[in-house]
Amino acid sequence: AQKVTQAQTEISVVEKEDVTLDCVYETRDTTYYLFWYKQPPSGELVFLIRRNSFDEQNEISGRYSWNFQKSTSSFNFTITASQVVDSAVYFCPTYGNNRLAFGKGNQVVVIP
Amino acid sequence: NAGVTQTPKFQVLKTGQSMTLQCAQDMNHEYMSWYRQDPGMGLRLIHYSVGAGITDQGEVPNGYNVSRSTTEDFPLRLLSAAPSQTSVYFCASSVTRMNTEAFFGQGTRLTVV
Numbered sequence: 194a195q196k197v198t199q200a201q202t203e204i205s206v207v208e209k210e211d212v213t214l215d216c217v218y219e220t221r222d223t224t225y226y227l228f229w230y231k232q233p234p235s236g237e238l239v240f241l242i243r244r245n246s247f248d249e250q251n252e253i254s255g256r257y258s259w260n261f262q263k264s265t266s267s268f269n270f271t272i273t274a275s276q277v278v279d280s281a282v283y284f285c286p287t288y289g290n291n292r293l294a295f296g297k298g299n300q301v302v303v304i305p
Numbered sequence: 306n307a308g309v310t311q312t313p314k315f316q317v318l319k320t321g322q323s324m325t326l327q328c329a330q331d332m333n334h335e336y337m338s339w340y341r342q343d344p345g346m347g348l349r350l351i352h353y354s355v356g357a358g359i360t361d362q363g364e365v366p367n368g369y370n371v372s373r374s375t376t377e378d379f380p381l382r383l384l385s386a387a388p389s390q391t392s393v394y395f396c397a398s399s400v401t402r403m404n405t406e407a408f409f410g411q412g413t414r415l416t417v418v
Binding site (some may be wrong): 202226228230236237239240243245253284286290291292293295296297298 | 338340345346347348349350353355361363364383393395397403404405406407408409410411412
């Protein structure tokens with residue numbers, strides 16, 4: 194079964210600092226999918242990125258970047274120059290067996 | 306463009322009562338699912354459906370029923386509410402199975418007293 198581990202439960206940073214969220218996944222599938230979702234204080238979950246197991250290219254989208262490394266089973270997420278609007282819980286679920294398997298998430302608090 | 310709509314947003318039930326959480330999507334998505342989110346535990350899958358007339362159990366199905374009579378709607382029924390079902394419930398949909406982007410509803414905060 195798929196499993197993800199997000200070890201850092203709460204991370205506090207001062208505005209404009211960079212923050213990296215670690216995500217370690219476990220899967221027995223050769224083809225698998227990894228995601229990042231953001232859950233702001235308002236509660237809804239917002240899709241950020243999807244990556245399949247054959248695409249190890251890093252991705253940058255504005256202040257967000259992702260580092261996928263199959264060798265270490267990690268799919269880490271970096272927010273550059275953090276802003277107060279980045280305060281949220283971030284999840285990195287993995288897909289398998291008809292479902293998304295969520296970890297406990299990373300609570301990011303950006304202090305103005 | 307409504308996306309995924311859940312009703313109600315908040316609900317208080319007494320132990321033993323039953324109720325239905327509603328979920329509707331207007332994107333013609335095949336796949337729909339229900340998750341519950343408890344503090345410190347992430348989201349856990351309750352039930353899912355890969356198309357109209359087809360449902361299956363997820364990780365924590367006990368105490369819940371679902372049906373999928375139309376593509377648009379996927380209601381979640383609590384048969385006899387228990388305090389352990391106090392949680393935030395999310396409905397999600399995606400084009401096919403959950404290996405594509407999922408769209409989540411706003412959530413229903415349920416308290417069972």
